[in-house]
Amino acid sequence: MTANDLFAAARSMSPAMLHRLETLVSCESAPGSLPHLSACADLLAGWGEEVLGRPARRVVVDGVPHLLWPAARQRVLLLGHYDTVWPAGTVRARPFTVIDDIATGPGVCDMKAGIVQMFAALSLLADTSHIGVLLTGDEESGSVTSRGLIEREAGRSGAVLVCEPSTAEGHVKVARKGGSVYRLTVRGRAAHAGAEPHRGVNATVEVAHQVLTLLALGAANGGDTSVTPTVLSGGTTTNTVPEQASVAVDVRAWTGAELERVDQAIRGLVPRLPEAALWVDGGINRHPMVAELAQPLLDATREVARSIGVSPPEGAHAAGASDGNFTAALGVPTLDGLGAVGGGSHARDEYVDLRRMPERTALLAGLVDRLTAISPAFR
Known part of the structure; x- marks a missing residue:
């Protein structure tokens, strides 16, 4: 699929992505609430199997479910989390809402839209056999039960792409506190x-x-x-x-x-x-994530952006931490902020710009395709 075809295909998926985003935001995944986390994991396990062609390994640690789709020769790991900071019942008071192409709701930006884009991007790829996916259920509470799993999967990967939200301008994140x-x-x-x-x-x-x-x-x-x-x-x-x-x-x-x-x-x-x-x-x-490790991945991302006809993103330094801090600390090339364009994470005005979801989906798909074509010794 050419770069133009990739972007066009992503645009055609906009209605489906919007529907999935509403479904996922409405499926609450409150921190530490095992029934809610399990229900959300069930939903995501089906979506992942559909696009990857293989079932998820459900890794449960102290009752918290994490979803892993490992690859035998893993060149790229797509990393994210499906838990949010919002207590159960929040969605009844602040349901998923769309006004003028801006979506709001608990967890919409951090990071449920990123998960929707991740699966959409994977569906655009002809070969996912070298791509691993890990979605954890406790990032917002410190990744206590998932850290070992994250580090193990990162250690067997050539690069890690974290689908946490970008900055409000669409910049990816090369460094984190x-x-x-x-x-x-x-x-x-x-x-x-x-x-x-x-x-x-x-x-x-x-x-x-x-x-x-x-x-x-x-x-x-x-x-x-x-x-x-x-x-x-x-x-x-x-x-x-x-x-x-x-x-x-x-x-x-x-x-x-x-x-x-x-x-x-x-x-x-x-x-x-x-x-x-x-x-x-x-x-x-979490130790700091340093920009030098992310630079080659940022360069590749900017090249892909040019090829699909969108403005190349800048590399931002983010004050907040993520699971990308763990993977970067191992020396594995890590690029963060490849998820949705939005803002207000952890706040009541959390939002996602729906107009940019196809662009970000195509960008992620093109980047993964490029990295999986490179030797496993990328790093």
């Missing part, structure tokens, strides 16, 4: 908040001190590093000095050295209140 996740837990001493507050050690106050210290850790690097307190909990009743409190912390940085600096600082935190005790759990989760 690394990330760490922590939980700080404080143990104080309970007391009556009205009669004898002085006898207590207020764990919530101690956590407040630590939150301000954490914010300063990010500011120390000029703002390039983010140290963000997120989920906060503490106390039992309104008339009791809190005996225990905790805060979750999200860290993002461009270099491994910076992640290590923050890690050491967090592990070195000391309580401010006398008699308070502090524990730190967690650590570095």
Whole structure:
């Protein structure tokens, strides 16, 4: 199929892709909700078998289902996730909606449209025997059960293409910040908040001190590093000095050295209140994805874009992390952001530009076709 034919074929699939996108967004895949994840995996397993001509291996780890279509001599791995950040029931309040070629709904951009485009692109290829596909069910909760599977499949691949969303301009992602996740837990001493507050050690106050210290850790690097307190909990009743409190912390940085600096600082935190005790759990989760590793794949992507008559995408640096961080850390050439063009991931205004779905589908198909024609020693 010529480049022009590829793009034309992708355009003809627009109605089918729209229907599938509505179906997939309506099939909720809430983080950690095993019944919802299993139902969504069932749907995707059928779509994948249809285009790849082979059934998925359903890899279940701690109850979380992941879908794998391995190839015997795997030159390219297409990687994505089907879980979202949205709790079950969100789709009833914010159903899939299309207004002026803009689609909205929970998970539409991150990354259900990317999955629809991935399967559409595979259907345009004459030979999928050297292409592996992996769709995981826990990326949004840290890839705890899928990381080993991701790294194993990446290690036997010549290149990894991640179908997470592009930037709002359509740029692909050549670099990503690394990330760490922590939980700080404080143990104080309970007391009556009205009669004898002085006898207590207020764990919530101690956590407040630590939150301000954490914010300063990010500011120390000029703002390039983010140290963000997120989920906060503490106390039992309104008339009791809190005996225990905790805060979750999200860290993002461009270099491994910076992640290590923050890690050491967090592990070195000391309580401010006398008699308070502090524990730190967690650590570095994903190392940064560096641009140099992605450059050959970006060059190939731009060549394919020219051949199908669309503007070559630029390579963007993204502050958020993805499973591409894991594959790049292994030294496997990795290019991210090959999914839908849209924005608002993890926000209520999450959207996808439907007009660009055929273009992105053709681009992915052309890139995969080019890479599978190259020697397995691409990297």
